[in-house]
Amino acid sequence: xxxxxxxxxxxxxxxxxxxxxxxxxxxxxxxxxxxxxxxxxxxxxxxxxxxxxxxxxxxxxxxxxxxxxxxxxxxxxxxxxxxxxxxxxxxxxxxxxxxxxxxxxxxxxxxxxxxxxxxxxxxxxxxxxxxxxxxxxxxxxxxxxxxxxxxxxxxxxxxxxxxxxxxxxxxxxxxxxxxxxxxxxxxxxxxxxxxxxxxxxxxxxxxxxxxxxxxxxxxxxxxxxxxxxxxxxxxxxxxxxxxxxxxxxxxxxxxxxxxxxxxxxxxxxxxxxxxxxxxxxxxxxxxxxxxxxxxxxxxxxxxxxxxxxxxxxxxxxxxxxxxxxxxxxxxxxxxxxxxxxxxxxxxxxxxxxxxxxxxxxxxxxxxxxxxxxxxxxxxxxxxxxxxxxxxxxxxxxxxxxxxxxxxxxxxxxxxxxxxxxxxxxxxxxxxxxxxxxxxxxxxxxxxxxxxxxxxxxxxxxxxxxxxxxxxxxxxx
Numbered sequence: 001x002x003x004x005x006x007x008x009x010x011x012x013x014x015x016x017x018x019x020x021x022x023x024x025x026x027x028x029x030x031x032x033x034x035x036x037x038x039x040x041x042x043x044x045x046x047x048x049x050x051x052x053x054x055x056x057x058x059x060x061x062x063x064x065x066x067x068x069x070x071x072x073x074x075x076x077x078x079x080x081x082x083x084x085x086x087x088x089x090x091x092x093x094x095x096x097x098x099x100x101x102x103x104x105x106x107x108x109x110x111x112x113x114x115x116x117x118x119x120x121x122x123x124x125x126x127x128x129x130x131x132x133x134x135x136x137x138x139x140x141x142x143x144x145x146x147x148x149x150x151x152x153x154x155x156x157x158x159x160x161x162x163x164x165x166x167x168x169x170x171x172x173x174x175x176x177x178x179x180x181x182x183x184x185x186x187x188x189x190x191x192x193x194x195x196x197x198x199x200x201x202x203x204x205x206x207x208x209x210x211x212x213x214x215x216x217x218x219x220x221x222x223x224x225x226x227x228x229x230x231x232x233x234x235x236x237x238x239x240x241x242x243x244x245x246x247x248x249x250x251x252x253x254x255x256x257x258x259x260x261x262x263x264x265x266x267x268x269x270x271x272x273x274x275x276x277x278x279x280x281x282x283x284x285x286x287x288x289x290x291x292x293x294x295x296x297x298x299x300x301x302x303x304x305x306x307x308x309x310x311x312x313x314x315x316x317x318x319x320x321x322x323x324x325x326x327x328x329x330x331x332x333x334x335x336x337x338x339x340x341x342x343x344x345x346x347x348x349x350x351x352x353x354x355x356x357x358x359x360x361x362x363x364x365x366x367x368x369x370x371x372x373x374x375x376x377x378x379x380x381x382x383x384x385x386x387x388x389x390x391x392x393x394x395x396x397x398x399x400x401x402x403x404x405x406x407x408x409x410x411x412x413x414x415x416x417x418x419x420x421x422x423x424x425x426x427x428x429x430x431x432x433x434x435x436x437x438x439x440x441x442x443x444x445x446x447x448x449x450x451x452x453x454x455x456x457x458x459x460x461x462x463x464x465x466x467x468x469x470x471x472x473x474x475x476x
Contacts, residue, residue: 007138014312015144018328023106175265378460380452
């Protein structure tokens with residue numbers, strides 16, 4: 001039975017980075033991956049494929065709705081999802097090459113199969129039929145098994161007209177109408193993508209407000225933008241029944257708890273994801289996931305068994321590729337006393353790749369109010385920025401939050417073109433402890449959207465001046 005310093009179960013972003021971090025420190029590492037490819041949801045079914053489709057949707061939206069004088073474009077009515085996804089195959093192929101090269105470079109052994117615990121240090125490798133192929137032991141074990149879409153038994157998933165987030169990109173054709181059940185990050189992203197492609201779309205939110213963890217002013221702009229794409233959003237609503245309607249091209253009928261009936265070409269169910277822990281035989285080692293299959297960990301990503309770590313989607317929020325990667329690295333830094341950053345991943349930037357993009361880092365106004373913290377707000381509007389006017393984004397906004405006493409930046413929130421990229425400027429300012437005057441005095445290329453930071457910081461200083469009714473005037 002081979003023995004390793006580290007055994008990693010799952011080779012998505014969290015498991016891959018945990019394995020590489022340990023191997024770079026000279027540890028002997030084995031990875032168990034049940035799929036026939038590494039990369040997990042990030043590369044193969046989720047992040048990269050969906051963002052590829054988003055770029056196609058943005059292109060189509062620009063051609064069909066943002067017409068320039070004298071320029072007219074036509075798009076075939078018979079276009080398929082596969083037509084939009086050619087670039088995805090190229091990108092995914094290259095990403096898989098990079099991951100496999102890294103695993104090979106650090107001599108990380110990849111074992112294909114399903115991992116199951118025998119005891120706290122022993123994992124068996126099982127084939128698709130459940131037969132045991134081999135076993136291995138590890139001083140440290142990392143559970144990075146990821147998550148899967150929640151699939152209620154009363155929803156007839158068929159990957160033809162009823163889909164989850166793992167199968168939606170296998171749509172046989174672009175539907176004319178679609179119902180999206182679930183208005184979390186995934187639901188909002190896919191709703192805006194398909195609406196931009198011209199699909200008549202209804203988004204059903206089980207909560208009373210959209211994306212409650214986001215700044216409410218940003219959400220108000222997002223909801224207005226989704227409405228501009230033609231999306232109808234229903235709040236405080238749940239499905240009661242979902243049934244497939246037979247026909248040459250099958251459709252789906254959904255009835256809500258309040259009696260609303262929808263008949264659409266396609267239905268996407270994306271209400272929650274469950275941790276992939278069911279088949280790990282966790283009772284053998286005394287670990288018990290919650291009702292959603294998620295594992296509880298401490299600040300170092302240790303389970304109740306100190307040598308067993310859990311990282312990525314299997315521990316729940318925020319369940320982002322970026323945070324999952326950092327969790328994997330930090331777990332191994334802790335396990336082997338490797339120097340490096342150990343800050344909480346909740347402080348990393350968060351992005352929603354809707355149309356338009358939303359991104360943020362740090363505190364929200366709501367949390368600051370709950371703590372009774374004194375703060376001042378500054379805003380930079382795209383329609384007051386020459387680059388924003390050039391690209392035709394009149395709705396975008398950057399919102400900065402500063403402590404009143406120190407004037408240090410404590411939160412940055414953004415919606416609009418390039419938000420997921422531009423938020424990293426806010427991240428750098430936040431980590432550097434930058435103040436509103438420092439941000440306002442920083443030079444930016446002109447014309448750029450980055451200049452929104454200067455404008456927002458100046459607005460915050462003006463607001464503070466009005467609040468204090470004292471001090472020299474702040475000019476632009």
